[in-house]
Amino acid sequence: VGASLKDVAKLAGVSVKTVSNVVNDYRHVSEGTRSRVREAIDQLGYRPNLTARHLRYGRSGIIGLALPELGIPYFAELAEEVIAAAERQSWSVLIDQTDGRGDRERLTSSGARSRTIDGLIISPLALDADFLTAMRAELPLVLLGEQVGPGVADLVAIDNVTAAREATEHLLGLGRRRVAAIGDQRVSAAGTANVRLQGYRDALAAAGIAYDPDLVVPAESYHRPDGAAAMRLLLSLADPPDAVFCFNDLLAIGALRALREAGRRVPEDVAVAGFDDVEECRYTAPPLTSIAPDKAAIAGSALDLLVSRMAGAGPAEPAEVTPPFTLAVRESTTGVSAGV
Amino acid sequence: VGASLKDVAKLAGVSVKTVSNVVNDYRHVSEGTRSRVREAIDQLGYRPNLTARHLRYGRSGIIGLALPELGIPYFAELAEEVIAAAERQSWSVLIDQTDGRGDRERLTSSGARSRTIDGLIISPLALDADFLTAMRAELPLVLLGEQVGPGVADLVAIDNVTAAREATEHLLGLGRRRVAAIGDQRVSAAGTANVRLQGYRDALAAAGIAYDPDLVVPAESYHRPDGAAAMRLLLSLADPPDAVFCFNDLLAIGALRALREAGRRVPEDVAVAGFDDVEECRYTAPPLTSIAPDKAAIAGSALDLLVSRMAGAGPAEPAEVTPPFTLAVRESTTGVSAGV
């Protein structure tokens, strides 16, 4: 099912070089030759074989995108943006799901070593700085999120400390004084939880409120059931919180469920804020206040960085891009309906 | 960044053929030679260049997955399953987002014509049977969903008529008599809406209830806001419904929102059922009853069909696989809490 340059050349009565010239729109092809070749191409239904072209060029035109799982709305929405941005620049995107497991994250680099992908955008959960540094030496690499700090490889992440501080300040600004946090992770390398916890503590300190470890509940993973379990724990406290900042939206959605089951009103009894601003936030009961990272900017920056790395450009030092975010205020904290 | 077979051969003092034999684990290589080659491979950090291998074989090891958008949870969850199944069989998955637009859906086949993908799993919204038939002649193709009927190409879809009938019967079984439907589409080729509407009508007929066109509300697209708008329309009726079957979960989630805003109780005033059983269903207020297609089975069947087509196997006639589904009953229809 495929005519080659040679077939076209034979039919048009020219050399393959000439056909190649026509296909690639080079100058210096006479009009007559060009149209003869065009006709032969149409007649045979010729399409260039990209695999062969890629072998010649030493690149594939495909980039990898490694994420924990597409079932998590934040990653699905991010993947949507990355693919859309890539398509605009004629790159194809191959998706790898890592489940946040180190072995699978490490495997993502093998696609590059075997020349299937020209570069990789990865949201690493388990890989450490050493491994990522080694990876970066082998393939153009862009890191997403704050799991590892800057200086390891090109990095795209919003300012999580500030974002978490603003979310907490918003809750404090509503007059809440017992503000809990859900999503702490007592794993050494858990950068995301650490920076968000830092912002939470900064806000408390600035407001002159003592840090109460009882109000900080860990979450093993960042799924809805984890948030519900954590909220139940908080509700069982002798002095329960009047507000809770969840380190992602799924945790917050679980917390809303636990509050509903316990008959607590949101936000009257407990105000709830999340992080990521996934679509679902607009339709929870009540709609969820959340930190809204600019996902299109994150995806666009990541792709731009990767493209320039793949072109061999960019500074020797890893770059760091910090896309903007906003706080999307909704009824789960203010009680005011914003309509649909 | 890349030693070739030739480099390894030189270092090991053998021919490239011998190295190739070792790499591909062929018999008939003496132990001494094998270990010498192994050492050279390790020393040079040699990895086979898949692009070259693919050129030789005429295939890429990559399949395409074309979906409307990853931002829709059902498609994200389905993509998750397809990628997981593909990885188990060492296939890589390249994702294309079509937005349901015909021009973008047509483009997905060009990846195949240029040998980037060996086959395509597509959930078509806009393509007609003629185009798909032509596409099928050019590349191994598997269709997802019921937008087009059987006989065009290999097709994987649950029995939508039966599923819609069961959902409606469930509502009727609760004693509801004014059961509405949200998600009708007055577009000619809109197979999904048609088959689900058929199941709805079948259930009404079997129960001896007259079909009331006022209770069937169209939806331009299947997103949350469309469901909310449709529900508001139903609530404005002189004789509003006491139950509503939504053709997908996002519509149902929008309907829940409109009901909440209008102060109606679910399910006491209006029972609500959806379709797809996305994760979010378990955490809506109240949790949403929904038709639950076996997504892993859908993904697995689609991949198996595609793999056998790519291998040149399979009958000349298009195959049809009908994975199972269940009705996940939750509080939005029964009012009984199932816990978390």
Add this chain to the structure above:
DNA sequence: CTGAAAGCGCTTACAG
């Protein structure tokens, strides 16, 4: 058990 050669389909100096 191992080697030399051809070829997958393309592009690119190098000639003319």
Add this chain to the structure above:
DNA sequence: CTGAAAGCGCTTACAG
């Protein structure tokens, strides 16, 4: 303006 040849890295008959 066009052609003949080499080579990207691999595998596979064909010899030996």
